Amino acid sequence: MADPDPRRRLPRMGYVTSLFARKIVAAAGDGIDASEMLSSVGIDPESAWDSGQMIPAERYYDMLERMAAQIDVTDLPMRTGASMRLDEYGALGLALKAATTLGASYARIERYARLWTSVVEYELREAKGGTLFILNRAGDRRLGMRLSNEATLASAVSIARQVSPEPVLPEIVLVLNAAPQSLAAHENWFGCPVRFGADLDAILYANETLDRSNVLGDEGISRYLISHLDVELSRISNAPDLVSRSKDAIAQALSEGTPKIAEIARGLGFSARSFQRRLSEHGMSYHALTEETRRELAEGLLRDERHSLAEIAFLTGSSEQSAFTRAFKRWMGTTPASYRKDRLLP
Template identity: 30%
Template sequence: MSRLGKVSIAAVQQYLLHAETCSIDTAAVLESVELPQSKLADSSQRITGEQFQQLIKALLKHSDDPLFGLHCARHVQPGSYSVLGYISMNCETLGAAIRRIVPYEKLIGDMGTSSVEYYKDHSVLHWQCHYDDPEVVSQMVDNCLASWLAYGRWITDGKGSPLKVTLQRPAPSEEQEQEYRNTFGCPVHFDQTHNALFLKNAHLHLPLRQPDRQLLLTLEEHAKALISELDGEQKLALRVRYALKQQIRNGIPRKDSIAAQLAMTPRTMQRKLRQENNSYQQILDQLRQETAEHFLLETTLPVTEIALRLGFSEPRSFHRSFKQWCSVTPGEYRNNKAIPDPGES
């Protein structure tokens, strides 16, 4: 099994469409990464994450565009999201469409993990890329967030913009920063710990163009069947991370409940993770760190409550672990990394 999982041909096509508008010889690029054009003819097929990562690097080289991923978002369409795209089209509101991302995103591929959080006056849509080439990751994150926005505007017939966007990538030139602001229509913050769109809750109630409840039910049944097939192919570590990520911000789930969700015993889960040179604790600790950083930056929760939510018996244990992760205390991290609240932008 590929260490980077797989990606649907539907997602690949968006990058190739933009490459063609840039007069890039896509046939030559595909040949250079040993990806047959015949493989792209069937949108239900999937390629390995390694192939997709190599393809993006090759397209970047030929495009000479440092914002290639951001600009690819201009070509997003329902088919770009596989069955998820058509499911979202048939929801009644934008909020209902967003709620379908997490359960069905693996239909698009294993490129990353999404999560959605709801607050009193705004909501946050996150995406964490699973790839390992920094140049490729930044392009994919740009594309993911910009595509979400472009697609959301299309299915609502709207022109709305987020409250703000946060990106992990380093700040680009001033000219490029302006391109980000033009694309998203809001302040964009770089060098952050999360890649996220911050949305007005009012936008979640926007009606979609042509909702069809009966078709939605049919599509979701089809999607569940496809996911069941994919689960048999996907690395267990990714499935465990995905299951944990769905629950961790509401508290640390029990190991046996995660194993049960994956239809196996805790002992079997541990054994299979060891075969992948991984462990449940490693995956949990990584998510604990990511979640702690999120709570410190994007909420006003007291450090003591964050510690409890993340399963620490006392704040001192949390402080000690957090300092090992980030070399600073939780309080220092919050003060040093703070960015404006959505309402201040």
């Protein structure tokens, strides 16, 4: 039986570091409106770059798809990977540099990926011919996700080339996506065969490549940085649960108007100050979380014809339908009626 309360159907959202969005927008060049793209995912274009600021993965994919509608994105993931710099990853970047071998650097990516994404898990797996560095990302393989995956694979090779004193060439790169019309950009960047339509997204390295010593490998510095990263990882271990519970609480309260932070914090067992601090530790603010919840709830309700626009306005915390329409246009760039018309199945 369908859940009669649409507020219970809020999607569980994953997050990625804003660094990814900034990098891929910068790599796109003048063919897009960079400020508009960044603003669409909640990044202030004038603010300092902060890898700790997280953005919703789905909105990141939306942004990539809008870019794909404006420019040729065939080689964009490669250009993005080439632009990645370990210094931009803070303590994590230093830990990757300080690892004693390339394999140890990849093991740290596998372990600490949660520091910059909640939607990707990495895995090192022995395979014929060497070791696979595997990118696991669940969900519908929409265009935005596919572009993100390719950029992630390209970035992983960029990282390897920055820590190794010798040229790093994978044995083969595997990509789940169907192949683009031209593979030249991919094969030029990776320096090896790239096989699309594979069973997984991965990079195969010869074991002797992973066993190479890193140019800045230092065991003492590594121990210090690892202890710091372990603390950071423990701080975010409950972030998805906190965000999920916060969204549920906000969604349930919206029919009475936009809830105050103290009200939601009290229901979750926090003071307003400690709740805001917990959110800020993960690059979030209460206002942004509330707006995101309202937007997600509105999108879900608009896909269901049983709910009128007036009812959706009420359920998403708007005082009247005109206020809801203005808010929705700010979030999505279109009216609720147009959004519903475009997405309802015939």
